[in-house]
Amino acid sequence: MEDNFGNYFNQTGKVAREYLETRLDLIKLQAAGKLSKALGLFFSLTMAFLLFFFVIVFLGMVVGFWIGEMTGSFTIGFGCAAGLFVVLFVIILLFRKQLIQRPLAKLLITELVDEITDHDEQSNHIHNQREREKPADPGYVPDEEATENTARG
Numbered sequence: 001m002e003d004n005f006g007n008y009f010n011q012t013g014k015v016a017r018e019y020l021e022t023r024l025d026l027i028k029l030q031a032a033g034k035l036s037k038a039l040g041l042f043f044s045l046t047m048a049f050l051l052f053f054f055v056i057v058f059l060g061m062v063v064g065f066w067i068g069e070m071t072g073s074f075t076i077g078f079g080c081a082a083g084l085f086v087v088l089f090v091i092i093l094l095f096r097k098q099l100i101q102r103p104l105a106k107l108l109i110t111e112l113v114d115e116i117t118d119h120d121e122q123s124n125h126i127h128n129q130r131e132r133e134k135p136a137d138p139g140y141v142p143d144e145e146a147t148e149n150t151a152r153g
């Protein structure tokens with residue numbers, strides 16, 4: 001009798017240990033998935049900003065040379081280009097919430113909501129499948145129909 005209890009507790013301990021190890025592996029994989037999504041989003045935004053930066057720098061050089069050729073002085077041309085950058089900087093500074101903060105916040109929220117929705121759909125899929133497997137009660141009549149039939153008849 002004591003051997004049965006000892007064997008039972010020994011097997012239960014092994015199963016519990018395996019469950020905990022599997023659960024830990026699952027948590028690690030989920031964390032790695034979330035981290036990879038976050039890093040992918042971070043690097044794609046970083047690359048977009050770098051590309052935008054280089055485009056702005058080269059456009060500034062083009063504007064500087066163009067105004068310099070028109071005025072005959074590259075100093076005036078690049079001074080005007082620098083003035084355009086200062087105006088652009090002030091506009092971005094004044095409207096940073098509308099131009100930068102809100103769109104980034106919406107992007108991050110959308111990513112998080114999509115991930116939560118995907119997780120909920122996966123977990124609800126099992127529950128919905130069980131509900132579909134249950135046979136419908138053929139004798140069930142909704143309350144509205146029952147009261148309508150008795151009122152008529």
